[in-house]
Amino acid sequence: xxxxxxxxxxxxxxxxxxxxxxxxxxxxxxxxxxxxxxxxxxxxxxxxxxxxxxxxxxxxxxxx
Amino acid sequence: xxxxxxxxxxxxxxxxxxxxxxxxxxxxxxxxxxxxxxxxxxxxxxxxxxxxxxxxxxxxxxxxxxxxxxxxxxxxxxxxxxxxxxxxxxxxxxxxxxxxxxxxxxxxxxxxxxxxxxxxxxxxxxxxxxxxxxxxxxxxxxxxxxxxxxxxxxxxxxxxxxxxxxxxxxxxxxxxxxxxxxxxxxxxxxxxxxxxxxxxxxxxxxxxxxxxxxxxxxxxxxxxxxxxxxxxxxxxxxxxxxxxxxxxxxxxxxxxxxxxxxxxxxxxxxxxxxxxxxxxxxxxxxxxxxxxxxxxxxxxxxxxxxxxxxxxxxxxxxxxxxxxxxxxxxxxxxxxxxxxxxxxxxxxxxxxxxxxxxxxxxxxxxxxxxxxxxxxxxxxxxxxxxxxxxxxxxxxxxxxxxxxxxxxxxxxxxxxxxxxxxxxxxxxxxxxxxxxxxxxxxxxxxxxxxxxxxxxxxxxxxxxxxxxxxxxxxxxxxxxxxxxxxxxxxxxxxxxxxxxxxxxxxxxxxxxxxxxxxxxxxxxxxxxxxxxxxxxxxxxxxxxxxxxxxxxxxxxxxxxxxxxxxxxxxxxxxxxxxxxxxxxxxxxxxxxxxxxxxxxxxxxxxxxxxxxxxxxxxxxxxxxxxxxxxxxxxxxxxxxxxxxxxxxxxxxxxxxxxxxxxxxxxxxxxxxxxxxxxxxxxxxxxxxxxxxxxxxxxxxxxxxxxxxxxxxxxxxxxxxxxxxxxxxxxxxxxxxxxxxxxxxxxxxxxxxxxxxxxxxxxxxxxxxxxxxxxxxxxxxxxxxxxxxxxxxxxxxxxxxxxxxxxxxxxxx
Numbered sequence: 101x102x103x104x105x106x107x108x109x110x111x112x113x114x115x116x117x118x119x120x121x122x123x124x125x126x127x128x129x130x131x132x133x134x135x136x137x138x139x140x141x142x143x144x145x146x147x148x149x150x151x152x153x154x155x156x157x158x159x160x161x162x163x164x
Numbered sequence: 165x166x167x168x169x170x171x172x173x174x175x176x177x178x179x180x181x182x183x184x185x186x187x188x189x190x191x192x193x194x195x196x197x198x199x200x201x202x203x204x205x206x207x208x209x210x211x212x213x214x215x216x217x218x219x220x221x222x223x224x225x226x227x228x229x230x231x232x233x234x235x236x237x238x239x240x241x242x243x244x245x246x247x248x249x250x251x252x253x254x255x256x257x258x259x260x261x262x263x264x265x266x267x268x269x270x271x272x273x274x275x276x277x278x279x280x281x282x283x284x285x286x287x288x289x290x291x292x293x294x295x296x297x298x299x300x301x302x303x304x305x306x307x308x309x310x311x312x313x314x315x316x317x318x319x320x321x322x323x324x325x326x327x328x329x330x331x332x333x334x335x336x337x338x339x340x341x342x343x344x345x346x347x348x349x350x351x352x353x354x355x356x357x358x359x360x361x362x363x364x365x366x367x368x369x370x371x372x373x374x375x376x377x378x379x380x381x382x383x384x385x386x387x388x389x390x391x392x393x394x395x396x397x398x399x400x401x402x403x404x405x406x407x408x409x410x411x412x413x414x415x416x417x418x419x420x421x422x423x424x425x426x427x428x429x430x431x432x433x434x435x436x437x438x439x440x441x442x443x444x445x446x447x448x449x450x451x452x453x454x455x456x457x458x459x460x461x462x463x464x465x466x467x468x469x470x471x472x473x474x475x476x477x478x479x480x481x482x483x484x485x486x487x488x489x490x491x492x493x494x495x496x497x498x499x500x501x502x503x504x505x506x507x508x509x510x511x512x513x514x515x516x517x518x519x520x521x522x523x524x525x526x527x528x529x530x531x532x533x534x535x536x537x538x539x540x541x542x543x544x545x546x547x548x549x550x551x552x553x554x555x556x557x558x559x560x561x562x563x564x565x566x567x568x569x570x571x572x573x574x575x576x577x578x579x580x581x582x583x584x585x586x587x588x589x590x591x592x593x594x595x596x597x598x599x600x601x602x603x604x605x606x607x608x609x610x611x612x613x614x615x616x617x618x619x620x621x622x623x624x625x626x627x628x629x630x631x632x633x634x635x636x637x638x639x640x641x642x643x644x645x646x647x648x649x650x651x652x653x654x655x656x657x658x659x660x661x662x663x664x665x666x667x668x669x670x671x672x673x674x675x676x677x678x679x680x681x682x683x684x685x686x687x688x689x690x691x692x693x694x695x696x697x698x699x700x701x702x703x704x705x706x707x708x709x710x711x712x713x714x715x716x717x718x719x720x721x722x723x724x725x726x727x728x729x730x731x732x733x734x735x736x737x738x739x740x741x742x743x744x745x746x747x748x749x750x751x752x753x754x755x756x757x758x759x760x761x762x763x764x765x766x767x768x769x770x771x772x773x774x775x776x777x778x779x780x781x782x783x784x785x786x787x788x789x790x791x792x793x794x795x796x797x798x799x800x801x802x803x804x805x806x807x808x809x810x811x812x813x814x815x816x817x818x819x820x821x822x823x824x825x826x827x828x829x830x831x832x833x834x835x836x837x838x839x840x841x842x843x844x845x846x847x848x849x850x851x852x853x854x855x856x857x858x859x860x861x862x863x864x865x866x867x868x869x870x871x872x873x874x875x876x877x878x879x880x881x882x883x884x885x886x887x888x889x890x891x892x893x894x895x896x897x898x899x900x901x902x903x904x905x906x907x908x909x910x911x912x913x914x915x916x917x918x919x920x921x922x923x924x925x926x927x928x929x930x931x932x933x934x935x936x937x938x939x940x941x942x943x944x945x946x947x948x949x950x951x952x953x954x955x956x957x958x959x960x961x962x963x964x965x966x967x968x969x970x971x972x973x974x975x976x
Contacts, residue, residue, distance in 0.1 A: 104373065108380070112353065119349040126341040136290040139267040140274070 177216070178204050178316075203316045207272070210279050215272045234306040234313070243305050250301065254284060257305060258296045259312065259319035264288065273317060280311055295319075340457075344450050347392040350384040351443035355942075357381055358440045362939050378430035381439040389423050393446045395453075411591045411634045414598065418629025419446065425622040438626055441941040445631055448949045452635040459642045477501075477508050480552060484722070493555055502550045502709040503734045509542050509555045516551030520544035549732035550707035585659050586913060587637040591630065598628045605932040613934075620934035627927030627936060629945070632920035632952040636913055640956040644909040647964045652892035653902050660888045663872045664906040668852040670801050671844070671866070674811035676711035676859035677876050679788035680893070686719045690774075690782010695724065697781065700749050701774060703727045704742045708734055711859065712772055712813070713751075716784055739772075750775045753814055754783070755834075771814060788817075793897035798824050800900035806852075810835050810843060810866075840866040857891075857899075901967050908963035915959065916952045923948035 125131065176183050176196035187194040188201050191208075195201040207215055237243055249256035264273065269288075273295050276286040282300040289296070295317075299308055312319055357377045359365075393416075400416035403409060419442060426437025477493060478500040479486045485500060493499065493509060501507060507520070519531035522544050531547050534540055540553060602624035609617035641658035648655060655661065672678055693701070703726040705717040731743040739752010750757050750773075757773045758780060773783040791797075801807050808830045809821065815833040825831050832843070840856075844866050847854050856863065856870035867873030867887045875887040876896060891899070927944050930936045 105376070108357070108376070111356075112380070115349060115353055119345060122345045122349075123342060126338055126345065131341060133289040133291045136270050136288050139270050139290075142267075 176200050200316075202314070206279065206315060212272065212275060212278060215268050234309040237306040237309055238304050246305065248296070253301060254298055255301050255305070256296065256298050257308065258294055259309070261293055261295050261312070261317050262320050263317050264290065264293045264295075269317070272315060276311070279315065280307075283308070283311075340450070340454055343392040343395075344447070344454065346387050347443060347447040347450055350388045350392075351440070351447045354381050354384050354440045354443050357384075358436065358938065358942070361436045362942070374436070375433070378433075378436060381437060382427060382430050385423065385426070385439040385442055388443050388446050389419070392450060393419055396449070408588070409592045409595050411587050411630065411637075414591060414595045414628070414630050415449070415634055417595075418625055421622050421625040422629070425626065436938055438938050438941050440938065441626070441945050444942065444946045445629060445949070448946055449631050449634065452631075452639070452949070452953065456638045456642060459646065477505075495555055495557065497555045499553050499555060500550055501546045501553060502707055503546060503548060504709050505546055507540050507542055507544045507546070507553065510557040511540050511542075511553035511555045513538050513540055514552045514554050516549050518551050519547045521547050548734070549729055585637075586662050586910065587633065590633065590917060594628075594630060594633065598624065601628075601928065601932065605934070608932075609934055616934040620932055623931035623934065623936035624928060627931045627941060627944070628924050630920070630924075631945070632923065632948045633917060635949060636916035636920070636952050636956050639953055640909055640913050640916070640960055643957065643960045644905065644964075647960070647968075648902060648905070651898060651902075651968070652895040653898070654890045654892075656888045660872055661906045661909055663853065663888075664855065664903055665910040666853040667805055667855040667872065667903060669806045669808065669847050669854050671840075671854060671856045671870070672807070672809050673840075673856075673858035673863050674809060674817075675788065675813055677857055678790055678794055678809075679711070680791055686715060687785045688782060689785055690780075693781065697774075697776065698724050699727060700742075700744070700747070700776065701751065703729065704732070704740050704749060704751050707732055707742075708740055710734070712786060713740070715786055715788075716751075716772060746777075748777055753834075755814075791893070791896050795824060797897055797899050801903070802826065805855075805903075806830075808832065810840050810863075812836065812840075812863075837863055837865050841869050844869045855903075858887075898968075905963060905967045908967060909960060912956055912959035912963060916956050919955060920948050920952050 175194075176187070177193040178195055178200035183194055183196045187196065189195070190201050190205060193204060195204065207213060237246070246257050246259065247255055248258055261273070263269070270290060273288050274286055276297065277283045280299075280303075282303045284298045284300065286295060286297045288294070295312075297308055309319055357380055360373070360377070396412050396416045396419065399410065399412040403413055422438050422442045426439050426442065429435035429437040430439075477488065479488045479493070480498040480500050498514065499508070499511065513534050513536055515536070518534035518538075518540060520534055520540055521531045522541075532544075539556070542557075602621045605624055606617045606621035609620050638658070641661050644661055645655050645658055648661075698720055702717055702720040702724050705713040705720075706726055707729070708714075727744055729742045729744055733741050735741070735752075735756075738756040739750060741748070741750050741752075743749075752773060754771060754773050757775050771783040771785055774781045798807055807825060809825055810832045812835055813833060815831075818828075818831060818833070821831060822828065835843070840863050844854050844856060848869075848871070853872075854870040855872045855874065856866050857874045857876060858864075858867050859876055864887075867875060872889065873887040874889045874891050876891050876893050923944060927936070927940070930940055
């Protein structure tokens, strides 16, 4: 049964690890804006794609 | 397909607003205004038309666009407010940009470096609507602001914007997340370590495990107790200092007893303690508070930036008067401020004699004289002749809201209301009763079993910790306030709902309140008026904000020019006296001008009499239009309340109003503002809760004195910070339903109190016997909190659906 001491200690350490991760995330401001990162990740790919083809496709859609 | 095509043809490519008949064009795109076209042009030339691909018509209309001067930003002191970092190469700055609203906005704002080579990076915080820019110190801060303005995202540059943000956005406070995280961590782990206890696993609950679990629980509970729960203790202590028992007092007491008792149990080896309950309660209450703060935060945001007030001001444009919403006032706009009207934004006096009453700002009501060219600050009230001012700082909606929320002279009233608010009244009795029960149980056991006596005493305090009570009021009222706001009934704070529900007497002002100021028929009886007379009358009435003056003024053609008065005085309840060179005119009530009243026969109307140099000329007969549904509103209110009319005008419309108000004694005419106030006082002395509905200008005193003062707002700057609520005149017919809804909301609170009392009774039954097991506490307490929150949310939802669903028009 003494294994239980170790187990409890281990579980607490893991839990404290998660708590520390959470506090760190809050401190780094990860909960301050939960909208723009989700949008931003989509922009980057658009930006690298060629501007010209993008532009043309806009024109064609607008012409009809 | 046809349809979408025509739609595309008529809406602006940039902002999606309807284009004028001949839209401006660039390439093949159509625009509603020059501003929108410019923005497109800039973006197009920099190859940034991705902006238009991400969302259809993502822009903000540029019609209202104005030329704000940003040069002041380059001032050393001013720039400090916005700059977060600077060195020889680069400057970091953070702007608040209210126009940000979609993913296109984010894209454009984060690609500013493509528009301006000296911008290094820019980063959006969408939730806070903030933009952080890093740019080369070769260019000035004002250039950045101009750039943002050019692409349609002008930064919001109130100088106190940075301080404002901290209190407005409290719910984003990081320490709240810390507290929550720690409470959750401890709650979860303590629960886990308490499992053997719950299931009565003897092999585990015997020493040495029992001791180990106990000590660990104690360790885990320490941060919850001293960090997460700290605000409850602070608030309770503040209450004690002010000699009141607020809702946090019994909570703090409960938590404290729980902690002390559990520590004792753990270290003396007599039990396993209630640390699990403690942690779960603190966690749940923190979640509740966070939600509540979030609701309030969103409310205040709506109020500040979504043109919360239907307040409008009179703009002077090439000699023409025009009503525009206060939010659309630009720097450089020329405004006309009449007697008793509020200065919406800091301005320079341009014309007229200003006597400014700053009582809403400072509490000091002696008017301050201002000479031409002097600055008048927002929130002042003009007394006397109308003045013209030029706005030098944009009208800040949030400033007006703040003025409304925290006006100095009303503080006593709200303070007193807070103490008498439902939850505080209940909590005072609650605390008292609980202490009596606890002592009773302790005394009972003391005779037989002294250990058990202490046990029973602490158990009672633990189990009755009124977290459910504390949560129900803010949740219900916050929710109700939001629903009412959506229906254009704007409340100052949640206490107003409680007061509204208690209303016994409803007092109506007449002109401007139950009549529509826009629609009235006017006729002059008496000698024919010369153009000079009309000129005098128009000039005199144009100075006044009284509804009758407005009607007369609006009915005289604007081709008749106005003159400047040498002296002008408005005596409330009587009329206007104004002087130009040798001519003195009087415009007002019959009694005041003629000294006596004629004998009236049969049909009578509202009258405004006119005399020049003591010579009586005749009177304007005004037939005003009552608001739609006035009959329904009054009949509906009369079912449960006493309804009275208090008017400053003469009794000309008595006969028309008699069928509405029933008895003659319900209608009081010729009431001066002071008499109105006295009436409110008198009714309050009879222990009645008075609801006063006025137009906000001539009855400000009565509005302030009454338990609930509602100012009905139409298209005139008659917002008075003295009122408790603003009702958009469009929603006037909904008034009885608003009162009914308030009552329903209060009933929901009472029911949730009942619900939590039932839980408490169950708990008490265990507690007084001195055998409250930790398991019972751990189950009962969180359940009561959660079920109360669910109950209030659903309750308010049902009430609003039931009360607001059927329309008057369909039901009658």
